[in-house]
Amino acid sequence: MADAEIQATPSKRGSDLGRRAVVGVVLAAVALGALWTGGIVLWMLATIVALVALIEWGGLVGADRLRLAGAIVILAVAMAYAMPMLWDTDRSTVSLLLIAALLFALAPGCAPTAWGLAYAGTASIGLLYLRELPNGLMLALWTLVIVWATDIGAYFAGRAIGGAKLAPSISPNKTWSGLIGGMAAAAIVGGLVAAGGRLPFATLWLGAPLAIVAQAGDLLESWLKRRAGVKDSGRLLPGHGGVLDRIDGALPVLILVAAINANGTF
Template identity: 65%
Template sequence: MNELTTRIVSAIAMIAVALGVTYVGGFLFAIFVAAVATAVYWEWSKITKNWGVHWMLLGFVYCLLPALALLYLRERGEGLELVLWVFIITWATDIGAYFAGRSIGGPKLAPKISPNKTIAGLIGGMVAAAVLGGLWAWASALPPMLYMLGAPMAAAAQGGDLFESWMKRRAGVKDSGTMLPGHGGVFDRLDGLLVVAALTALIYFGAGL
């Protein structure tokens, strides 16, 4: 099995598991979120093991808040649709950025941090998230404010991606781990989702929804 096939099969499996436990919700979803957050923190700890205790504490908060955010969002009245919106925003950002970056190319977004990322990729991810996120929010009767949040959330997701890339570059590692065949570590796959989940919960809580 070549690397591309491995990545595709792994991605399908991960998406299927994520959608399944999200649909079930409740205790199973809580256990899944806790396990994933623990895996991310484990990888964070390995990356920052020589950076001082404050980085360990920062990592604990950085992993805990998105986990609590996902649990909070899933317990809303429209929790299933809302968590799926978070997933769609994150996945659309990654896919849009990948295809726009490869097909258009052009100036680099942050060459010293992540040489492969381009400004075209950033814009492509924002457009994809805006369209797909807006359509899902409308079709699922989610609050109208979510219709317009796709693009800024995509930018935030890519900010999370760049932050993790900066951490790996500082630590001198290519991937955060090896748990996911063809994808590296759990942190590698969820760097954007962590930010989107936390911001969505903050906005929801702030709006009193």
Template identity: 45%
Template sequence: MNPELVLRIKSGLVLAVLVLAATWAGGIWFRLLAVAIAVLIFYEFSTIARNQERDPVGNGIGWLCVAVSGLLILYDRSSLALVVIVAGAIAAAAPALFRRKPAWAATALAYAGLSGLALSEIRGEGLLGLFAMLFVFAIVWATDILAYFCGRAIGGAKLAPSISPGKTWSGAIFGAAAGVAAGVAVALGIRPGGDIAIPLIALVLSIASQCGDLFESWIKRRFSVKDSSRLIPGHGGVMDRVDGLVFAAFAAFLIAGLMPNSSMLAGGDELAARLLGQ
């Protein structure tokens, strides 16, 4: 077996164990994980975009807001964290837009901050949040694995050659099918019979996961880098590993929050209950 693939598998297994342990523990442990992901995403995004050099004011605002929103997430103050992220992104965009340049610092803040917030809210505090997070993980991981291996084995027409030449329509279709199957399996394990909307929700999250992968590929191509960093052996950086997860988590967060009689920041357990039809 290719040594690079062996290293990738080993690192992936270690990461999976750590993430699942934090997910099982929930509470402050998972919020710490969500905040760590947000901070590392902002760091990697800012580094590859060279925000410190190109937009030091916007980058400074971004770091301040990532820190403040992270503390608010740790103390389970999601509403205030969302306000800080949105207001901070607007403030961070102002210097760049004034100079008629891309607002990469604001983009990095929005991407990182909303990722941490969505993950934290979906997990919540109780058992329902654990189920919902496992539901999201199953969809994202199944989508990623099957899209990778089926795409390589089958090949065929390219999905988005200008963004990611290696991705194919065959991989995307088989990945989506695997994501739906994994999501339905988890939902049925939680509540036999399930909800008729579960396969559709799983499909939306699988598509969101693949969009997240393409978005990160576009960012790397835009700044001519192979990996977001070298923090994870065999995988590159944190952005390289959580690109699909954070998009799927945010999609789940939106789906649950937009359901009838729901509130976007009603709390993780309520969001989880609505997501899984409890």
């Protein structure tokens, strides 16, 4: 989602960029407000985002209503178990979600939807997990800021420099210069947030590697959209498409950072 996906006239591009910027600021403000508040407010936002993302994923993989409804019920139950008053220190919610997703995948024709269930659910629970850690506000903020910096850096570097295509068969307008710009932005901004928030030493240099992970998530969604023959995963967010279009890079980064912390690496 970082690089421009369409070709347009200069006035059209300027209008689209302005609309994207306004909606992006609003979305960032909502996310930051929920992150700051934490608790039930963050849980509600994470649950809504996960459910909408799953619905959009189901549309991209061609899930029928029955299969998608089954996945939604499983995700809703898992997120209900992840409510702050039920959130155990053993983080068993993720294990239960993944087991349920695996069993769901064994049903005929359910595997593509089950992957989306596990993907969106694990990332959302991962965000809740990070927020509850010591200094969790800054750690969760650092994680999201890296994704946002990657997105912005890749967008502007890709447009300004252009050059060789990153994955032309999947997303024709993404470039290597965009990837490098995103990595540079994530390294700089992530390092500043890590230093200011007094986060563990590893967070000072993990921005650039995580930018690659964010771009991989972006390419995964681009591949799904290309297979489905659609430009966006949805139309909920003006200038941004669907919810999945907005969080495609954040999903794998949240999963990876939460896993790293769960293993005591930080």
